[in-house]
Amino acid sequence: MYKNILLPTDGSALSQVAIDNGLQFAKAVGAKITGFYVILERQPESFEDFAPVDAKAPKLDEVAKEEAHKYLKIVADKAQAMGVPCQTHSMKHASPHQAIITMATQTGCDLIIMASHGKKGITGELVGSETARVITNCRIPVLVYR
Numbered sequence: 595m596y597k598n599i600l601l602p603t604d605g606s607a608l609s610q611v612a613i614d615n616g617l618q619f620a621k622a623v624g625a626k627i628t629g630f631y632v633i634l635e636r637q638p639e640s641f642e643d644f645a646p647v648d649a650k651a652p653k654l655d656e657v658a659k660e661e662a663h664k665y666l667k668i669v670a671d672k673a674q675a676m677g678v679p680c681q682t683h684s685m686k687h688a689s690p691h692q693a694i695i696t697m698a699t700q701t702g703c704d705l706i707i708m709a710s711h712g713k714k715g716i717t718g719e720l721v722g723s724e725t726a727r728v729i730t731n732c733r734i735p736v737l738v739y740r
Contacts (some may be wrong), residue, residue: 596623596657600734602630602694602704605665613669616707617676621739626679631662631671635688635693659684684715691727698734707737 603609620627636654647679662684673680682735683701687693698706710725729736 595704596620596625598628598701598703598705599625600628600630600694600698600706600708601669601699602632602690602706602708603669604631604690605661605677606709606711608616608711608739610668612670612707612709615739616737617678618671619707620643620673620678625705626681627673628697629664629666629667629673629680629682630694630697631665631684632690632693633635633658633662633684633686634690640724655686668671690724691731692729694724694728695732696735698732703734705735705737706732707739710738710740 599616599620600614603613617627619625633650633655665682666682670680670682683697685693685697687696694706694708697703706728708725708728710723724739725736729738
């Protein structure tokens with residue numbers, strides 16, 4: 595039924611649970627997985643962004659790329675250990691839910707398995723849920739782990 599499953603990660607413990615369960619599901623149905631990490635685009639936060647090269651701290655973009663590589667390597671290593679075919683991607687984007695939908699569409703995924711942190715009340719309203727945004731804006735089925 596499912597051939598290619600998108601497993602987005604943010605590196606959190608909860609997303610690792612979703613990845614572990616997603617890999618088990620993929621193995622059971624004979625699907626491949628696509629691991630995915632969104633590198634958040636950011637606005638300049640200080641004048642340091644405009645300082646001469648030798649006066650700058652390490653670039654946040656480089657740190658984010660290293661983080662993406664680290665978390666996607668975890669997904670790829672787990673997939674390899676389970677014998678599940680895997681490819682990984684990262685994308686720089688200002689909106690994680692839009693990046694997830696775009697990647698799922700571009701790579702031909704027919705299911706998205708992702709975690710939800712389950713924020714409720716005013717925090718949930720203000721911060722919002724990327725998972726809820728994916729569900730409401732995507733035509734691809736989404737399986738949510740909480």
